[in-house]
Amino acid sequence: MNCEQIKQSVSIRVVLESYGLFPVKENKRTAFYFALDREEKTASLSVDFIKNTAFDFGTGKSYDIISIVQTKNKCDVSTALEYLSKFDFSNSTNDNIEASEELEYTILKIVDICHPALLDYLKSRKVLGCKDLVKEIHYRIKGRYYFGLAFHNNSGGIEVRNKYSKICLGPKDISLIKSTNEHNSELAVFEGFFDYLSYRTIEKEISSSDIDYLVLNSTSMLFHAEEIIREYKKISLFLDNDISGKITGEKILQINKNVENCSLFYQDYKDLNSWLIR
Template sequence: MNCQNIKQKVGIRSVLESFGLFPVKENPKTAFYFALDREEKIPSLAVDFVKNKAFDFGNAKSYDVISIVQQIKKCSVSEALKCLSTLDFRVQNEIKYHETTGQTCNQILEIKEIQHPALIQYLKSRRVFEQKHRVKEIHYELKGRKYFGIGFQNNSEGFEIRNLHSKICLGKKDVTLIVNDKKSKNEIVVFEGFFDYLTYRNLEKSDNSNCDFLILNSTAMLFMAEEKLKQYDKISLFLDNDKNGKSVKSKIKNQYKNVEDCSLIYHKFKDLNEWFCSI
């Protein structure tokens, strides 16, 4: 596809989500994100899903899907086009708004226990099949096409959905806080994604954990958990060994006391699950 086709056919939400960026505030037509080129506490990037464009009120820059990739990856137009061409936007979480009905064309069709052979095999390939009771089998529709995947619920009743080919969120994006009412000490364990959480529970080999768990569901969602983390005497981090994971790790260490970085266990691997699958 050429530049014009890309700008028309590739949804801006899908592009932002492919880089782990999610709205802080949103409605069906527009949303506010944190800036692409700096850290901030109040989101200044306004995204118009109808026009498929964004505007940064902090630096007065306008963006389309191509220039967003250029800004994030610091690359040329041709490199941005190549990057966009590798993404499978058929299964991205692209919410289309219908002016006449006020409804979205994405919907969850069915929620049930894990039964589908493909999902069972996927959990086994990630070595977390024993934790299947902590996730659900989600059947859903995107733009008239039906899909299914492994769903993990967040605190806003949205679902993080994963299968072999896609990584999306249906419903409102949020963190997942799992509180243990029988805990004997005030400790919380923090993960970036739910597969690392499932891996940890597999390593525990027990349902009688004495700490709480926080799954960010994206490093961009740390701001949703900052007040929650203040309540704990100890914070144990099992974050990814990539740029985003290290950035979040640094922020938490600087902001809170008694923080333990547990990524040394899997320092040669991207995350806890990848390490666990290798042993």
């Protein structure tokens, strides 16, 4: 993989998060961050999540993910590439995949899952027993027809997954799933819905507990969940065992001190689903 390919293989958002940098102001495509190389009161670093680049209005410098690492680590390109190699290139794809709300799309139908390819996909991830927690969606983008698993978020957006793609139709947001008990004191937090399905699969094999579930759908959506996290007496974290998961866990601990890091249970695996399909 050459430098140009690497520049588009890891989300700039995830790279910035690895340094504890989060948006000060954000919209669908862009966000403002504080500068990489100085302290400032007004955020001047404009980040374009679609192009995976940044521009500092204070200095006039442009950045990609390699030059961001060079600036923060004060290193050469080779060392920056070594730092970026710690990220999961297969899953940390560019935020283009999560920006489909800016595309023209048409939802054709949403039904109970019956397509053999989707059933096989759920089976391969060992969560077929929880197929009732997701739906089957058929949609069209730029005249092309697609289908996948559908998982709704709190803003009416739909997280869509299949074996080959990962997108969000409509606004990106968290998904809060409340149990039948209205007064639960525990909240289980997941990054993506496959980890949520994995937990529910495991939960069926033991005793079902009265807890609520929060799927971030992206660690960048944590700011949408802060008030929710404050409401619970106990937070159980099932985050990924990577840099972004660690940073997100630390930020949640700042919001609510009653946190249990359950990722230690699958510490030798990337995430809960990877442990389940081991």
